[in-house]
Amino acid sequence: MPKPETEEGRVAPTKPMAREPHGWMGLAFIAPSMVFIIGLFVIPLAMTVWMSFYNWPLLGRRKFIGLANYSELFADTQLWQSLGFTLLYTGLVTAAILAVSFPLALLVDRPLKIAGVFRTMFFMPVVIGFGAASTLWMWLLNPDSGVFSRLLLGLGLVDSAPRPLESFWTALAVIILMVVWKTAGFTMVILLTGLQSIPTDIVEAAKIDGASVFSRFRRITLPLMRNSLLLALVLNITSSMLAFDQFFIITQGGPENSTISAVFSIYLVSFSSYRLGYGSALSFALLVVLVAISSVQLSFMRQRPEEGR
Amino acid sequence: MSGSNPGSGQSTSERVGHATFVLVSLLLAIFFLMPIVWSVANSFKPAAEALAHPVALFSKAFSLENYRRLEDVGAGWYVYAGNSVLIALGTILLTVGVSVPAGYGFSKFRFPGQSLIFVVVMATMMIPFQSILTPLFLILKFLGLQNNLLGLVLVYTTFQLPFSIFMMRNAFDAIPGALIEAARIDGASQWTLMRRIMMPLALPGVATVAMFAFLNSWNEFLAALIFLSDQDKFTLPIMLVNVSSGIYGIIDWGALQAGITVTMVPCILLFLTLQRYYVRGLTAGAVK
Numbered sequence: 018m019p020k021p022e023t024e025e026g027r028v029a030p031t032k033p034m035a036r037e038p039h040g041w042m043g044l045a046f047i048a049p050s051m052v053f054i055i056g057l058f059v060i061p062l063a064m065t066v067w068m069s070f071y072n073w074p075l076l077g078r079r080k081f082i083g084l085a086n087y088s089e090l091f092a093d094t095q096l097w098q099s100l101g102f103t104l105l106y107t108g109l110v111t112a113a114i115l116a117v118s119f120p121l122a123l124l125v126d127r128p129l130k131i132a133g134v135f136r137t138m139f140f141m142p143v144v145i146g147f148g149a150a151s152t153l154w155m156w157l158l159n160p161d162s163g164v165f166s167r168l169l170l171g172l173g174l175v176d177s178a179p180r181p182l183e184s185f186w187t188a189l190a191v192i193i194l195m196v197v198w199k200t201a202g203f204t205m206v207i208l209l210t211g212l213q214s215i216p217t218d219i220v221e222a223a224k225i226d227g228a229s230v231f232s233r234f235r236r237i238t239l240p241l242m243r244n245s246l247l248l249a250l251v252l253n254i255t256s257s258m259l260a261f262d263q264f265f266i267i268t269q270g271g272p273e274n275s276t277i278s279a280v281f282s283i284y285l286v287s288f289s290s291y292r293l294g295y296g297s298a299l300s301f302a303l304l305v306v307l308v309a310i311s312s313v314q315l316s317f318m319r320q321r322p323e324e325g326r
Numbered sequence: 327m328s329g330s331n332p333g334s335g336q337s338t339s340e341r342v343g344h345a346t347f348v349l350v351s352l353l354l355a356i357f358f359l360m361p362i363v364w365s366v367a368n369s370f371k372p373a374a375e376a377l378a379h380p381v382a383l384f385s386k387a388f389s390l391e392n393y394r395r396l397e398d399v400g401a402g403w404y405v406y407a408g409n410s411v412l413i414a415l416g417t418i419l420l421t422v423g424v425s426v427p428a429g430y431g432f433s434k435f436r437f438p439g440q441s442l443i444f445v446v447v448m449a450t451m452m453i454p455f456q457s458i459l460t461p462l463f464l465i466l467k468f469l470g471l472q473n474n475l476l477g478l479v480l481v482y483t484t485f486q487l488p489f490s491i492f493m494m495r496n497a498f499d500a501i502p503g504a505l506i507e508a509a510r511i512d513g514a515s516q517w518t519l520m521r522r523i524m525m526p527l528a529l530p531g532v533a534t535v536a537m538f539a540f541l542n543s544w545n546e547f548l549a550a551l552i553f554l555s556d557q558d559k560f561t562l563p564i565m566l567v568n569v570s571s572g573i574y575g576i577i578d579w580g581a582l583q584a585g586i587t588v589t590m591v592p593c594i595l596l597f598l599t600l601q602r603y604y605v606r607g608l609t610a611g612a613v614k
Contacts, residue, residue: 043435050428057484064461138355144597145590146545148563152570153365153586164380210609259454262547280456287460288552296460304457311452
């Protein structure tokens with residue numbers, strides 16, 4: 018039970034009151050964080066909406082143009098192409114990550130010391146940044162001095178050094194491979210928390226009742242992990258929708274601008290063409306899409322809160 | 327594995343199962359670790375050796391020439407490493423300094439609008455920082471903090487805050503009221519209470535907050551790319567991209583390996599030493 022607190026060492030009256038009576042002190046404690054969040058989050062958020070109604074060059078005068086940025090957005094073929102690409106990438110990479118990390122989670126979900134060691138190893142690429150990981154893979158994929166072409170040539174699997182970045186589908190495939198390498202460990206840990214929240218007595222009871230491995234998985238594991246699966250799904254979808262580093266660094270948007278992601282196109286509009294107003298309109302559109310995804314997730318997770326994590 | 331039945335047949339199949347588990351895990355571990363190992367191994371190879379045998383893990387000659395060449399990249403790698411260290415330390419200090427009192431305020435006080443403010447803070451986690459970079463660029467320019475390490479620290483701190491406040495509020499919530507009450511009856515002042523009871527018990531939460539602040543600010547790429555424009559202000563990830571885009575179309579792969587090693591090894595070491603705080607933060611985020 019929270020007890021009342023007083024300042025400066027006066028002995029508190031031991032009435033079972035709710036927490037601290039001096040509310041203003043609590044406000045003082047949270048004030049610095051509010052300065053940050055209002056100044057560098059809420060205000061820029063409002064500015065994004067406001068700026069999206071302007072023709073706003075970096076230098077020179079801004080001009081109110083109403084909804085013109087949004088009507089341009091609907092006619093912008095490069096934008097729709099990059100949005101389509103981002104959705105394609107998101108779908109494929111999310112499926113690939115879940116397909117790899119679910120078996121990983123099942124594999125290392127055992128009370129053994131060595132399973133913990135493997136968990137740490139699988140997780141290792143998660144802690145190195147996307148920037149470093151992207152430049153690392155750029156080298157791995159390099160046809161002349163990279164490891165992959167040397168390995169494939171050495172094993173006699175290919176006749177000439179593969180150049181995956183020169184066509185769209187192979188470029189997308191190697192990026193997905195790289196992202197799976199980099200992030201599967203993260204999703205594995207999320208799924209592990211779900212697996213470990215399943216009470217062992219339920220599993221034991223099902224075993225005694227003669228349920229097969231497959232039906233145990235389908236009838237017990239999957240439904241009881243629903244929330245952590247949903248969480249893994251949404252975290253992967255939102256982070257993939259925001260992908261930038263790997264396309265900026267490894268494919269550099271190529272071949273023929275076919276791998277420009279949504280954030281990449283915002284970057285190009287705002288900080289390469291310096292059309293800040295149009296960039297804000299794109300940002301706001303992206304924000305709406307992502308908040309919608311997160312809200313759908315939240316409503317799904319709230320439906321049956323009693324079901325584990 | 328649990329649930330073993332008596333009988334020698336079962337234990338043989340269990341042993342086979344265990345061996346399969348270890349074998350499969352080893353193969354997967356190779357997939358996850360080898361890119362890192364290759365990069366570090368090649369960073370210590372002389373250029374000719376790396377070009378001839380990039381796959382080899384051990385080279386005949388040990389060489390630091392890649393690291394020396396990295397000194398000639400732009401302002402020199404130690405300048406970029408220094409910038410990254412400053413930004414990471416600044417972000418850690420500010421994030422901890424701001425989120426610990428905020429978590430304490432949300433946990434141990436009652437004031438009007440409290441739950442609403444907390445919900446708003448948590449909701450900011452849903453909004454990607456990528457979508458507000460354009461106005462942030464103008465705000466930093468207005469404050470004279472564009473192309474400035476402090477400006478980047480302020481931005482990184484802001485984006486660490488929702489998660490960090492959440493962590494710290496939970497850390498303070500876990501301290502039982504009876505303990506606080508007992509200390510107060512013994513005559514502890516607010517300050518002593520904070521220093522002797524609150525802080526030690528909340529320390530694991532602080533470690534988690536600090537670790538995420540370090541990793542996220544050390545590794546962040548897009549905001550650094552946008553907000554820093556001078557050669558000598560760049561951070562390590564920006565340096566890597568500059569090396570990887572080459573000079574006159576020629577990429578110095580050896581220098582790149584050295585740069586990658588310098589960038590990723592601190593993260594790996596930190597993770598290995600403070601792993602439990604990392605997983606704690608991850609699962610806290612997952613349960614939320």
